[in-house]
Amino acid sequence: MADKTAPQERHTIAVLVDNEPGVLARVIGLFSGRGYNIESLTVAEVDREVGLSRINLVTIGTPMVIEQIKAQLDRLVPVHSVRDLTENGPHVERELALIKVYAIGENRAETLRLAEIFRARVVDTTAESFIFELTGPADKLDTFIGLMRPLGLVEHARTGAAAMSRGKEPF
Amino acid sequence: MSTASPSAPTGTEQTSTATLKGAEIVLKALVDQGVDVIFGYPGGAVLPLYDALFQQNQIRHILVRHEQAAVHAAEGYARSTGKVGVVLVTSGPGATNAVTGLTDALMDSVPIVCLCGQVPTHLIGNDAFQEADTTGITRPCTKHNYLVKNVDKLARTVHEAFYVARSGRPGPVVIDLPKDILVSEGAYLPPQEIAHRTYRPRTEPDLAAIDAAIDLLETAKRPIIYAGGGVINAGPEASRLLTELVELSGFPCTLTLMGLGILPASDPRYLGMVGMHGTYEANLTMHGCDVMLAVGARFDDRVTGRTDAFSPGSKKIQIDIDPSSVNKNIRVDLAIIGDAGRALELLVQRWKARKVKIDREVIGRWWEQIECWRAVNCLAYAKTDEVIKPQYAIERLYQMTRDRDVYITTEVGQHQMWAAQFFRFDKPNHWMTSGGLGTMGYGLPAAYGVQIAHPDALVVDIAGEASILMNIQEMATLKQYRLPVKVFILNNQYMGMVRQWQELMHGGRYSESYSDSLPDFVKLAEAFGATGLRATNMSELDDVIRKMLDTPGPVIADICVDQLENCFPMIPSGAAHNEVLLAPPDRKAGDSFASEDGMVLV
Numbered sequence: 001m002a003d004k005t006a007p008q009e010r011h012t013i014a015v016l017v018d019n020e021p022g023v024l025a026r027v028i029g030l031f032s033g034r035g036y037n038i039e040s041l042t043v044a045e046v047d048r049e050v051g052l053s054r055i056n057l058v059t060i061g062t063p064m065v066i067e068q069i070k071a072q073l074d075r076l077v078p079v080h081s082v083r084d085l086t087e088n089g090p091h092v093e094r095e096l097a098l099i100k101v102y103a104i105g106e107n108r109a110e111t112l113r114l115a116e117i118f119r120a121r122v123v124d125t126t127a128e129s130f131i132f133e134l135t136g137p138a139d140k141l142d143t144f145i146g147l148m149r150p151l152g153l154v155e156h157a158r159t160g161a162a163a164m165s166r167g168k169e170p171f
Numbered sequence: 172m173s174t175a176s177p178s179a180p181t182g183t184e185q186t187s188t189a190t191l192k193g194a195e196i197v198l199k200a201l202v203d204q205g206v207d208v209i210f211g212y213p214g215g216a217v218l219p220l221y222d223a224l225f226q227q228n229q230i231r232h233i234l235v236r237h238e239q240a241a242v243h244a245a246e247g248y249a250r251s252t253g254k255v256g257v258v259l260v261t262s263g264p265g266a267t268n269a270v271t272g273l274t275d276a277l278m279d280s281v282p283i284v285c286l287c288g289q290v291p292t293h294l295i296g297n298d299a300f301q302e303a304d305t306t307g308i309t310r311p312c313t314k315h316n317y318l319v320k321n322v323d324k325l326a327r328t329v330h331e332a333f334y335v336a337r338s339g340r341p342g343p344v345v346i347d348l349p350k351d352i353l354v355s356e357g358a359y360l361p362p363q364e365i366a367h368r369t370y371r372p373r374t375e376p377d378l379a380a381i382d383a384a385i386d387l388l389e390t391a392k393r394p395i396i397y398a399g400g401g402v403i404n405a406g407p408e409a410s411r412l413l414t415e416l417v418e419l420s421g422f423p424c425t426l427t428l429m430g431l432g433i434l435p436a437s438d439p440r441y442l443g444m445v446g447m448h449g450t451y452e453a454n455l456t457m458h459g460c461d462v463m464l465a466v467g468a469r470f471d472d473r474v475t476g477r478t479d480a481f482s483p484g485s486k487k488i489q490i491d492i493d494p495s496s497v498n499k500n501i502r503v504d505l506a507i508i509g510d511a512g513r514a515l516e517l518l519v520q521r522w523k524a525r526k527v528k529i530d531r532e533v534i535g536r537w538w539e540q541i542e543c544w545r546a547v548n549c550l551a552y553a554k555t556d557e558v559i560k561p562q563y564a565i566e567r568l569y570q571m572t573r574d575r576d577v578y579i580t581t582e583v584g585q586h587q588m589w590a591a592q593f594f595r596f597d598k599p600n601h602w603m604t605s606g607g608l609g610t611m612g613y614g615l616p617a618a619y620g621v622q623i624a625h626p627d628a629l630v631v632d633i634a635g636e637a638s639i640l641m642n643i644q645e646m647a648t649l650k651q652y653r654l655p656v657k658v659f660i661l662n663n664q665y666m667g668m669v670r671q672w673q674e675l676m677h678g679g680r681y682s683e684s685y686s687d688s689l690p691d692f693v694k695l696a697e698a699f700g701a702t703g704l705r706a707t708n709m710s711e712l713d714d715v716i717r718k719m720l721d722t723p724g725p726v727i728a729d730i731c732v733d734q735l736e737n738c739f740p741m742i743p744s745g746a747a748h749n750e751v752l753l754a755p756p757d758r759k760a761g762d763s764f765a766s767e768d769g770m771v772l773v
Contacts, residue, residue, distance in 0.1 A: 003468040018369060022316075024233055025307070068498070075495055077370045
């Protein structure tokens, strides 16, 4: 690659695809086959009638690689459109995490206090544990999970980012 | 086509509403797509299709001897006609054998529709006999693929597959056909110009970009036009337009391996092939140019050499139908997305309308420099009286076939590069070689694919003794269909290109590159019902070529050539265009060719 020394950038890309069998495999195969990074990827049907799914993916690469990724995605036959949200003005990006924390004794109060600061919701509790539900940008989730670690983090599950551009236009 | 009336016109209203068996739907769709020949091999899962084939007369089936060959034959057919090549193979091993051919077609942008049998839908995923996850396996080696699970979608899928295969940048498309779909009944749908839901590649270039390109070209002091396979894929008119542009501008022009024949090799502005084994003048002109116009060429690593040293001082314009080909290996200054033929048409139109005046004096100085490079005579080789030089054999083949309509296919290796250097093409679609994938065994099946499309033409597979053995079973196909393909083997008893790399980069340790225990190719030809000929020294060469050309049926000509001849010029992997190696004696013994970086490259 001609620009292998160029700095790496993190881009959030939204892809509208036909919801047909194998379409996710095509996208993932493209990334693995060509050696691109996937930091996170979410996919779900967004229009049942038309049979349309939306893939939100976060990737890291040099500007030339990012440009390639978009061109390669766009030439997949079932892809309707590709939009680089990072490049096209401001956008909102949200991720959801479920976080299980082992907490007894005085740790319980501290855990809940931090959860409140982060506006994490308690969705399950036992005498010894909590499961929190937390939504926000990825770095907020990172921070909260980091804080839970010394307190008794058992496990966490994250959805990956869902994203769209600000304003009235689609994408 | 119904079994009752095979001669009934197709695409009529009554048949579009009647129900047909899946296998009949497939064949009817093929006929409606203008298919007259398919290359295939039967097996359990495709028996219903073969049964339907048996009962019709519109489509000719060519029985190959290996599924890989079916795809290569379809490639030869497609590349020499501009039509979509069609392949029919069975499930499991039939489909996996086709994978090499499909990858080859993907790399070289050849339009192919490959119909694969599949186990019945209810058995899919059960590890059934001859089951393979064909859509999974072929996903990365096709432009697109389909698994048909509903007979009512079958006709539409076949039509769509043809559309996808030939539109935009062409490529192979697989349709996986479970056996139960082939025997159940459904409605036929004739092909219609319905816009595809998602796949609508851009073919019309941006006019402003065309003008911007002319702005750059008219002020160029050291221009070059670099054209590749995309121009061939855009149809013969695109080649004519490129030739017109070269005439209008007087600019030098080089072609890629895939593009040979776009500009007649006899044109004085043609510099020869570019790239690793391209000519000295083409590579140095690329290296030293100030404006480069790339048309339907993708800056492959075999063309660019070391990318950070590729044509360092030039503004680059790239015309390509595939946006992902732009800025992939080489950053370009101006991209024109669209069909090469259409872009060239507009370029020529605007060139004339703007009455572009080229400064002949400035370009003349550039030509003086180019002529100096040309004078190096980089393709020169030492001739002998006894031993046949492989280059000479190809030169003689070229000279002795001047009066014939000749199509050349090749296998992969030294002989392929010598064919590209020494056989001179004046027309597009007459040169079929495996460029991107470099598939040994491509040439023989591709040759009969060409021969079937052009029954009266002379088709020669220029081969090596190692490559030809990779699909030698296809000699039986030649025999069966009386296809007069000439197999011209440059036999140096080595995997020559491997040996050359081992000599130049691995200290002359010829690890496993000697072709031991070769068959007697004359007897082999006879065993397959063909004519076998052999030339072992210079005095026999012309006679053998003449006999080969005069023989009405298939021939294997075993040309025993200099065993140690190397293919020059050569830009070693990881080197720049101006670091090209010429043939000895310009080279000093003991020169080191391989940089540390280059050693790891292919």
